[in-house]
Structures are given as structure tokens and as C-alpha cells.
Amino acid sequence: MPVSDIPNRVEQVARDLKAESRDPLCAYIYDLPALRTHIARIVQALPDNCDMFYAVKANPTLPVLQTLAPLVHGFEVASGGELDWVRTHFPTIPVIFGGPGKLESELDDALARNVEVIHVESLLELRRLCTLAERRNHTQDILLRINLELDTAPSTRLTMGGLPTPFGMEEGCIDEALRILAHQARIRLRGFHFHLLSHQLDAQRHLDLIDRYLATVQRWEQEFGLTIDQINVGGGIGINYLEPSHQFDWEGFTGGLAEVLARYQHRPWRIRFECGRALTAACGYYVAEVLDIKACGEEWFAICRGGTHHFRTPAAQSHNHPFQILKTGDNQRDEPAVAKQSITLVGQLCTPKDVFARQVPIPSLSVGDLVTFEYAGAYAWNISHQQFLMHPAPQEVFIE
Numbered sequence: 500m501p502v503s504d505i506p507n508r509v510e511q512v513a514r515d516l517k518a519e520s521r522d523p524l525c526a527y528i529y530d531l532p533a534l535r536t537h538i539a540r541i542v543q544a545l546p547d548n549c550d551m552f553y554a555v556k557a558n559p560t561l562p563v564l565q566t567l568a569p570l571v572h573g574f575e576v577a578s579g580g581e582l583d584w585v586r587t588h589f590p591t592i593p594v595i596f597g598g599p600g601k602l603e604s605e606l607d608d609a610l611a612r613n614v615e616v617i618h619v620e621s622l623l624e625l626r627r628l629c630t631l632a633e634r635r636n637h638t639q640d641i642l643l644r645i646n647l648e649l650d651t652a653p654s655t656r657l658t659m660g661g662l663p664t665p666f667g668m669e670e671g672c673i674d675e676a677l678r679i680l681a682h683q684a685r686i687r688l689r690g691f692h693f694h695l696l697s698h699q700l701d702a703q704r705h706l707d708l709i710d711r712y713l714a715t716v717q718r719w720e721q722e723f724g725l726t727i728d729q730i731n732v733g734g735g736i737g738i739n740y741l742e743p744s745h746q747f748d749w750e751g752f753t754g755g756l757a758e759v760l761a762r763y764q765h766r767p768w769r770i771r772f773e774c775g776r777a778l779t780a781a782c783g784y785y786v787a788e789v790l791d792i793k794a795c796g797e798e799w800f801a802i803c804r805g806g807t808h809h810f811r812t813p814a815a816q817s818h819n820h821p822f823q824i825l826k827t828g829d830n831q832r833d834e835p836a837v838a839k840q841s842i843t844l845v846g847q848l849c850t851p852k853d854v855f856a857r858q859v860p861i862p863s864l865s866v867g868d869l870v871t872f873e874y875a876g877a878y879a880w881n882i883s884h885q886q887f888l889m890h891p892a893p894q895e896v897f898i899e
């Protein structure tokens with residue numbers, strides 16, 4: 500069983516919720532003080548000319564955004580819905596609007612709602628934006644999102660660039676984009692945006708990738724006679740779900756970043772990050788009470804309250820999600836329990852895909868125990884097929 504510590508305050512809340520709950524427990528618990536400490540540490544360690552935006556898609560719940568807002572430089576949104584949510588609750592925070600397939604109505608809304616920078620994904624999107632900005636008499640800053648061709652494609656489990664993908668435009672489009680921009684006065688090119696991958700766990704590889712972006716932009720500045728002042732290097736820093744005690748080396752990364760940026764210090768660039776998973780995953784816990792335990796052939800199964808309709812992360816990533824067992828000691832004498840076995844943890848759905856973790860060795864597990872999944876604060880509840888089987892939603896508790 501993966502080892503890592505659940506903070507006492509999270510454990511206490513889980514136990515209190517179970518004590519208060521009429522039915523077996525199923526809940527998300529978010530540790531906001533831990534989130535605050537984590538983000539402050541990351542942001543403070545960034546070199547001076549760097550900004551950290553939060554990619555709202557990772558977890559858009561209001562208490563999470565309210566915790567992050569004073570600590571990050573702004574929010575990155577990727578749909579009209581996220582833009583509306585952020586602008587409704589944070590009327591003045593700097594906002595970046597990115598993402599493929601933006602509707603004209605969403606682009607127009609972005610022009611009306613004080614979006615600092617729009618990341619343009621295609622030549623057609625650029626033309627649409629020029630027309631809309633002209634119509635509104637509104638000047639809008641943009642970055643062009645470029646899918647860089649790399650001799651060695653980046654290797655993580657989730658790749659958005661460096662090979663053919665629908666994200667951004669290829670380098671060969673820059674010429675035409677600049678021609679479009681030269682014939683209008685309302686759209687200002689501030690720089691370039693890259694987000695080639697997610698799940699990056701290797702700090703040195705990420706530094707190499709960023710170095711590659713910066714060297715490329717420097718070349719484009721010369722080639723196209725441009726002066727740009729902003730480079731968005733995306734998000735993509737990962738969480739090590741398989742070995743939770745070996746996480747991305749933020750300290751090494753920010754130290755190395757200062758060295759990389761020193762090589763370009765003659766350039767007036769602001770470097771922007773738009774991270775999601777690496778910022779919020781660790782603050783969230785999904786707690787599922789064990790309803791039943793049974794053997795089938797050689798395999799033991801524990802059926803937990805809830806399922807992948809609440810917590811799709813393990814199914815989406817095809818991994819065994821890390822968890823800890825909070826023993827409760829209140830199972831009845833005739834209820835099953837297992838000791839020193841490998842267990843497969845499943846939910847309540849009528850599908851064999853409703854699995855949190857397969858064949859994980861555990862010291863013991865009883866009906867009534869609380870299985871607590873860690874790193875459930877990003878791409879978890881909000882990416883789940885919540886309506887399937889019409890089970891109720893889990894409780895949601897934010898520790899202040």
C-alpha cells in the first residue's frame with residue numbers, strides 16, 4: 500500500500516462526517532490551509548520575471564479559487580462557462596482565455612469581460628477575433644499557441660504537442676498569422692503560448708523543454724522581426740500517483756529555471772505558467788466507506804460507497820490510485836474483513852470499469868473502514884460522469 504500521511508485534520512473531519520452520517524460515508528475533503536502553504540511556496544520560489552496562473556479546469560470549486568486568488572497572478576480559463584464563473588466571482592483578477600474550439604460568442608464575451616490575454620488556437624480563430632475586436636472597437640492582447648515540432652517528442656502519458664494534435668497551430672502558420680495581424684489594428688500580438696504535455700514528473704526534462712521554447716521564440720523574433728514580451732510555457736507539471744513519496748522536484752525546478760532564464764536575461768520577457776494538477780491535486784481527498792468485502796476466485800474485492808462517477812481520476816489515468824485506510828473498528832462481528840491480502844477497490848456502479856485500485860496489498864480492511872484516496876483535488880469530481888446510475892453526489896467539505 501502506498502505510504503504517505505493524511506493530515507490529522509483531514510482524518511478528524513472524515514471520522515466526524517462518518518459519525519454524523521446516516522448512510523455509509525462518501526465525501527470529498529479539501530485541505531485549504533495545506534493548499535495555501537503549497538501554492539505560496541511554489542509562487543515565492545519562482546524567478547522575478549515569472550507569473551503563475553491557475554488552470555481553472557483542474558478544479559473550479561469556489562473555495563479552492565478563493566484560496567488561490569490572492570496567491571496566484573491570475574486564472575486561465577478554457578471555456579465560456581469557466582470565463583463566466585471566474586468573472587462572476589472575481590471581477591478584476593487577471594484572466595487568460597485559452598483552449599480549442601472557442602465559439603464566436605465566447606470570444607466576443609472575452610472582449611467584453613476584460614480578459615487580459617487570449618491564446619489563439621488557429622488562423623480562423625485569429626480572423627474571427629480580428630473581426631469581433633474591430634466591431635467592438637476593442638484592443639485585445641493575444642498569444643499564438645504553437646504546437647512545436649520536436650525532434651524528440653516529449654514523453655508523458657498525456658501529450659498535446661510535439662506531434663500532430665488538434666491543439667494550437669503549427670510553426671508554418673506564423674507567417675500567415677503575422678500577415679493577418681498586419682492588416683488590422685485591434686489585435687496586439689504579445690507573444691507565444693506552448694502547452695505540449697501534462698504529467699511531467701521530471702524537473703530537468705521540463706527545464707529542457709522550456710529552454711527549447713525560449714530558444715525558439717528568440718529565433719522567431721529574429722526571423723520575423725518581432726519584439727515580444729510574453730511567453731506562456733503552459734502547465735503540465737505532474738503528480739506521481741504511483742509513487743506518491745517521489746513528487747516533482749519543485750525546488751530543483753525553480754532553481755534550474757533561474758539558470759535557464761539567466762541565458763535570456765537580455766530579452767524583456769515575462770514567463771507565464773498556467774498549472775492545474777500540480778497546484779490543487781494534493782489538497783483533495785476522496786473518502787469512501789467500505790460497504791462489503793468478498794472473494795471471487797483468487798481475488799478479494801472491497802465495494803466502497805461512491806465510485807468512478809464521483810472520482811474518475813483512476814479510470815481516466817488507468818492507474819491504481821494511492822489511498823490509505825482509516826480503521827474505524829466499528830464493523831459488526833458477522834461482517835467480512837480481510838488481513839494481509841491484496842484487494843481490488845471498486846465502487847457501486849454496474850460496470851467492471853468502476854475500479855479505484857487493483858490488487859493492492861493491504862495489512863487489513865473491514866466493512867465500515869474509510870478508504871481515503873489522496874491527490875484527489877484535481878481532475879477528480881469535475882471530470883466524473885456524475886449522473887450515471889443517479890447515485891447522490893458525495894458530500895463536499897472544505898477545511899478552512
Ligand SMILES: Cc1ncc(COP(=O)(O)O)c(C=O)c1O
Pocket residue numbers: 554557597598659694696697698733734735736773774775776777
Ligand atoms: C492549454 C492548457 N494549459 C494548461 C493546462 C493545465 O495542465 P496541468 O493541469 O497538467 O498543469 C491544460 C490541461 O489540459 C491545457 O490544456
